[in-house]
Amino acid sequence: MNQRLVNIILLSLSCVVMVIGAHRSMEEDDFIGNYWLFMIGLVLYMLYYYRKKKNGA
Incomplete structure (x- = not known):
């Protein structure tokens, strides 16, 4: 799965x-x-936050 999509889903679920x-x-x-x-x-x-920091984006 696309890493950016996973990050967006995590942030959306958090909110x-x-x-x-x-x-x-x-x-x-x-x-x-x-x-x-x-x-x-x-x-x-x-x-x-951890995934975003790890990927350096």
Whole structure:
């Protein structure tokens, strides 16, 4: 698979998960209950950053 496409997918998923986490936190008034969504978003972003740094792009 194209490396650039994988990077774009990782970045997009990271943003989507963060937005979903923020929305659920505001609707439910429960940040701690949705903490796992923010951590998944953070891990996806770190994977994106690591792959981008590794490829030198």
